[in-house]
Amino acid sequence: MSNKILVIDDNNEVRDMLHDLLRLKGYDVETAETGTIGLEKLQSASPDLVICDIAMPEKDGFQVLEEIRATPNHSDVPFIFLTASMIRSDEEKIIKTSASGYLMKPYESRKLFSMLEILLKKDDK
Secondary structure: OOOEEEEEOOOHHHHHHHHHHHHHOOOEEEEEOOHHHHHHHHHHHOOOEEEEEOOOOOOOHHHHHHHHHOOHHHOOOOEEEEEOOOOHHHHHHHHHOOOOEEEEOOOOHHHHHHHHHHHHHHHHO
């Protein structure tokens, strides 16, 4: 059975590209265009890992992570932030969260897959 990944990003191009890239690598992928929709899909999809943009309308990535960590069945799911602009305050905020890591847009697919492999292996144990 392949690992399920939930991608939450309000940018259609980024979301679709990640979806296609992950599917090509054999992952089962769900997508959401807002944090609110992502949190709804979290319940039905039960992903093994979440990749989430930081800057989104309605709920930003930090709010999404906070709500996931407060959800008993999903509180320990690996979580990767995806961000287009990294300012020092964001980096400090990410470090203080329970996120598993972050990637800068545009990201290198090699780095993404390396992170996924490490995080999903940890989750298997």
